[in-house]
Amino acid sequence: MQRNIWLAAISVIVVIILLNNSAYYLLTKRVLEQSLRKEMASVAGQIELSLEQSRHGSILFEDQIGRELRAASIAARYALDPDVEKVTNRQLEELSGKLGVSHITLMKRTEGDIVLYKSSDPNEIGQGTKNMKPWFDIFNQLFDRQAVTSGWIGQTLPNFWTGPYETATTDVDSINKWGYCYDGTTNYIIDPFVGYDRLKRYEDITGVSRLIGETLKRNDSLKEISILNPHTFGKGKIETINENGEKRVHILQQPVAYGSYRYKADDDAKLVAEAYATGETVAKEMRIGGERLYKMFIPVKIKNDLLKMTDQNGNKMDSYVLALVSDYGMIQNELNKQFLNMGLIIIAITFLSIVIAVGFMKVYKHSKEKAVRDTQSAYAEEMNQMFLAIRGQRHDFINHVQTIHALAELNKTEELVAYTKELTGEIRAVNDIIHIGNPAVAALVRSKISQAETFKIRFICSFEGLEQLEMGTRTFDLNRVIGNLIDNAFDEVRKMPEEEREVGISGIRREGRLELRVSNRCRDAESVAAAPVFCPGYTTKEDGHQGLGLSIVQSIVDGYKGEIAVRAVSEHTLEFVVYIPL
Structure with missing residues (x-):
């Protein structure tokens, strides 16, 4: 039985440890x-702010190049026929060469087309533009002296328009900025x-790409930063084919505008969208190439200047998606470390708890055994006294019979009644004690x-049903209750005359x-x-109690x-009532 209790206790402790560890793990x-x-x-907020500052600087720098192209155009107009x-x-x-530009091309309007007619770049000569959207529409608006209304990103000045840096139609490996x-x-x-060389030098010093590189160096947990075009991301490169059959990639429509995209997952396009x-x-947490990563896609809206980014149809955009990839393995390592530390602490506490529990069980067992021994000792002593009283009655039985016979012969009726009354009272008291049961x-x-x-006290006792009460701690405590209540009652009635000393227990x-x-x-019941009779230290006695x-x-x-209460049964009778569950 004791072994089963220990097994149950250990099982409960193990379950508690497992539940505690699981809860701690999940919470951590x-x-x-x-x-x-x-x-x-x-980090994303800092990157957004820095990107905005860098982007504004790039826009201002590019606008300055646009004004320089216009100035070169005006100078060329005066220099040429x-x-x-x-x-x-x-x-x-x-x-x-004199104006400090890469090349100058003159565009002639023909029937149904606008041709790159004369140029310092031989590759441009003879190239038509009717298939170049939306540039062909812009060229016609300039020839018609109309305001440029194209939705394409660009800079408009008097009699002048310039677009963003883009790949050249005549040379797909070249990136230029044109002014018209x-x-x-x-x-x-x-x-x-x-x-593009001039803008590239600027961006290498203060641009977005440099900012992304520096941010990655300063943050060990960050693995990758990307600025994504939400319209073209996941759809591949947006390309057109020139008259020579060469593929031309449009910079403004690239899926990854800045940064890199090495950690690829199938869900990325859906998450970006x-x-x-x-x-x-x-x-989302994901595993890529054996690494546990944590990806975050943050939509960023541009409130002021136009974003140098268009959708697949060439329409202007005012927002992009900032993608951050972090090393989730760092979290797992921290969790493992915390879990190990917590496990060691729990093991130590569990061991200490088991030691304390064993000690407590031993003390409890010793206390229980001592209580039983004390009760049995008291019982044996009192039983000996009771047996002595019975033996004394039997020893004196002949004497009592002779006395009764003599009183009867002498016809001493009153003395005979008094004597037998006292004798039967003593016998009844002993029998009542025997019939208590416990x-x-x-x-x-x-x-x-x-x-x-x-103490010359009339003591009346009455018990019923105690034979079912087992010996042990409960009986020991019951005797303490009965003993203290009787002692308290004895102390109280001893203050009174002998004829009024009466105590009863049932x-x-x-x-x-x-x-x-x-x-x-x-x-004065x-x-x-x-009065607060149950408060420690309260007493009405004057003899050192x-x-x-x-x-x-x-x-x-x-x-x-259980319950305990005291009440005044009458003006001169006090009663204590105790209820103890069994």
Whole structure:
């Protein structure tokens, strides 16, 4: 039985440890994920701010290049003949060198097309533009002296328009920025253009790509930063084919505008679309190439200047998606470390708890055995006294019979009645004690009867159903309750004359509980019943009593979740009532 109890206790401890570890693991994981998410969101906010500043700087720098192209166009208009037929390619080559541009091309309007007619770049000569959308529409608007209304990103100045840096139609490996000027004084559009080298140097120093690189260096947990075009991401490169059959990639429509895209997953396109459509950050844990990663897609809206990004149809966009990839393995490593530390702590606490529990069980077992021994010892002593009393009665039986015979012969009726009355009372008292049922309680009552005889107290006892009460701790505590209540009653009635000294005790077991009643005569029962008699230290005695008896009784009763009360039965009778569940 004891072994089963220990197995059950150990099983409960193991289950508690497992539940505690699981709850701790999940809670810590959640906290670390929230911390990582907040950290990434904070980094994203810093990146957004820095990107905006860098983007504004790039826009201003590119606009300055656009104004320089317009100035070069005006200078070329004064240097060249208004008739395109009278201008030579050699003149354009020399003029482009003087004006500091890569090349100058003159565009002539023909029936149904606008042709790159003369140029310092031989690759451009003879190239038509009717299939170049939306540039062909813009060229016609310039020739017609109309305001440029194309939705394509660009910079409009008087009689001038310039687009963003783009790959060249005639040279798909070249990135240039073109300016287009026409004021009606010539029969051609002046088209100076410059290469990407100048803007690239600027962006290498202060641009977005440099910012992304520096951010990755400063954050160990960040693996990758990307600026994505939500319209073209996942759809491959947007390309057109020129007249020579060469594929031309459009910079403004690239799926990855800045940064890199090395950590690819099948769900990325769907997550980017979700973030862009809802305007809410989307995050997901995933495993790529054996690495556990945490991806976050953050939609960023541009409030002021136009974004240098278009959709697949060439329409302007005012938002993009910032993608951050973080090392989720760092969270797992931290979790493993925390889990190990917690496991060691739990093991130590569990071991200590088991040691304490074993010690407590030993103390409890020793206390229980001691209580049984004390009760049995008291019972044996009192039973010996009871047996001695019975043996004494039997020893004196002949004497009592002779006395009764002599009184009868002498016809001493009154003396005979008094003598037999005293004799039968003693025999009845002993028999009543024997019939109590519980040996320990019987032994205690026998000792209290002896005290009552000594103190000249009339002591009335009545018990029923105690034979079903087992010996052990409960009986030991019951005797403590009975003993303290009787002692308290004896102390109270000893203050009174002998003829008024009366104490009664009754005990009955019924309805699953034990009911005890102890009553005694009292000078002022009502005032005593209203006093805090169960408080430690309270006493009405003057002979050194500490006032602990009734408080001990209440603590024992409370320990068994029982009830105790005191009441005035009459003006001079006080009664204590105790209910103890069994």
